[in-house]
Amino acid sequence: MTSGATSWGRYPPHRAAREWALSDRHAALPIPASGTPGLLPHGMGRSYGDVALNDGGDLLRTRGLDRFIAFDPATGVLRAEAGVTLDEILTLVMPQGWFLPVTPGTRFxxxxxxxxxDVHGKNHHGAGTLGCHVRAFELLRSDGSRRTCTPADHADWFGATIGGLGLTGLITWVEIGLERISQPVLRVVNRRFSGLEGYWALDAELGPHHAHAVAWVDCLRGGRGIFSAADFVGTGGAPVAAPTGARQLPLDPPFSLVNGLSLRAFNTLYYHRPVPREGLSHCLPFFYPLDGVAHWNRLYGRAGFFQYQCVLPPAAMREAARDLFSVIGQRGQGSFLAVFKTFGTRRSPGWLSFPREGATLALDFPNRGATTLALLRELDAVVAAAGGALYPAKDARMPRALFLSGYPALDRFSAYVDPAFSSSFWRRLAA
Structure with a gap:
């Protein structure tokens, strides 16, 4: 069938020749049509750009691989098929006293x-990426071969596939180690800061003493914001109710509702809203604030948006962050929920993993065509001069030179790409 797949950013537009709905992990892979780019796994479509798109090729829809294989509630070791969602995992394990060791900003x-x-979360400074907690997975190649990969067995395939953008073959199942929790409740500490110097001071003060730490920043006002740090609480205390169903964005506007006027108004209200210095919160709204609004990507209109996420190395991160906020403020573009965080030193086993020691900034820009692309090129120049990198899962337009400089293991990784697999992202930047 012809694909209707899109990215979460709704840009770039995508055309795929065929889709294959996978439901049996024991079955062989389909053979790509002659003359097409090949195969690419596609899950929930929450990547922002073209890393999960395969224009003119075939998409392997993995959502049908949705079975739990094994779970030991005594040790927290979980094995599940690759199409199981993080939301489904949490539904199973939270009532039994477990949580994901690392989670991104959406559970869908x-x-x-x-x-x-190789997703990361608010606890990267201590826990690293999800890849640090993967115990094993099965990799199915287009030649029919299967490898059970662990840090010790087929270690090269293990390193190539974690953060490997779905290009080394099809992951059929994954085994991870979970985190023990007493209840799904966090004690959250909040502190306002008036600029980036305030962020660095709070990060040094609070970051080392809390498992989770992140800051919302006002990208139009020099980086003022709210720093939040959190830890799961122990037993006892009053229970905190889980959030009810997500609100729906009821319309799909033809133009972006995010503009200079709405952005300044929101950021001012958000910064000055009443925020408790310390309190209890159910873990879901802390980890997944945007999951509370279904189809929130429609806010940016039918032309879509660009998410820009960079990492800046320690030696240059303070100066480069200041320069990024200066450019963004001068251009008057940005997003409601810009996120700033300091990554830790724990290295991922993935050769192409994005997180590394330093600071990371993530924010959205409505797609206004040439104006937005020009702004992103200005940000690229700052990131490149700092020796930083951009996140492939969030990218729809980074220059090839920045990809090559940001991922020095690319040549090593390329030898492990399955010859029948490809993606729009890979052909655009590396193939």
């Missing part, structure tokens, strides 16, 4: 996709 992604993009 597949386990296989989370491994392929």
């Amino acid at each position: 992604v597949t386990l296989g996709g989370a491994v392929a993009n």
Whole structure:
């Protein structure tokens, strides 16, 4: 069938020749049509750009690989098929006293996709990426071969596939180790800061003493914001109710509702809203604030938006962050929920993993065509001069030179790409 797949950013537009709905992990892979780019796994479609798109090729829809294989509630070791979502995992394990060891900002992604993009979360400074907690997975290649990969067995395939963008073959199942919790409740500490110097001071003060730490920043006002740090609480205390169903964005506007006027008004209200210095919160709204609004990507209109996420190395991160906020403020573009965080030193086993020691900024820009692309090129120049990198899972337009400089293991990785697999992202930047 012809694909209707899109990215979460709704840009770039995508055309795929065929889709294959996978439901049996024991079955062989389909053979790509002659003359087409090949195969690519596609889960929930929450990547922002073209890393999960395969224009003119075939998409392997993995959502049908949705079975739990094994779970030991005594040790927290979980094995599940690659199409199981993080939301489904949490539904199973939270009542039994477990949580994901690392989670991105949405729980509506597949386990296989989370491994392929080596997702990170608010606890990276201590826990590293999800790849640091993967115990094993099965990799199915287009030649029919299967490898059970662990840090010790087929270690090279293990390193190539974690963060490997779905290009080394199909991940059929994954085994991870979970985190023990007493209850799904966090004690959250909040502190306002008036600029980036305030962020660095709070990060040094609070970051080392809390498992989770992140800051919302006002990208139009020099980086003022709210720093939040959190830890799961122990037993006892009053229970905190889980959030009820997500609100729906009831319309799909033809133009972006995010503009200079709405952005300044929102950021001012958000910064000055009453925020408790310390309190209890159910973990879901802390980890997944945007999951509370279904189809929130429609806010940016039918032309879509660009998410820009960079990492800046320690030696240059303070100066480069200041320069990024200066450019963004001068251009008057940005997003409601810009996120700033400091990554830790724990290295991922993935060769192409994005997180590395330093600071990371993530924010959205409505697609206004040439104006937005020009702004992104200005930000690229700052990131490149700092020796930083952009996140492939969020990218729809980074220059090839920045991809090559940001991922020095690319030549090593390329030898492990399945010859029958490809993606729009890979052909655009590396193939």
